[in-house]
Amino acid sequence: MGKIYDGLHRISFLIDENGTIEHVFNKFKTKTHHEVVLDYFNNAE
Known part of the structure; x- marks a missing residue:
């Protein structure tokens, strides 16, 4: 219908x-959001 959908x-x-x-x-x-956050904390220093 001519609409462009960018997703979530x-x-x-x-x-x-x-x-x-x-x-x-x-x-x-x-599904892996918690791993991304924990990796950030572990590698932040």
Whole structure:
């Protein structure tokens, strides 16, 4: 019908104790989201 569909966009934000966005997670599958976040924490230092 002429409509363009871009799909779903899943985005998670990591917010620090001051309310500042520390990191944006935007390339993940819901099934592995926890692994993406844990990998970020383990490799952040």
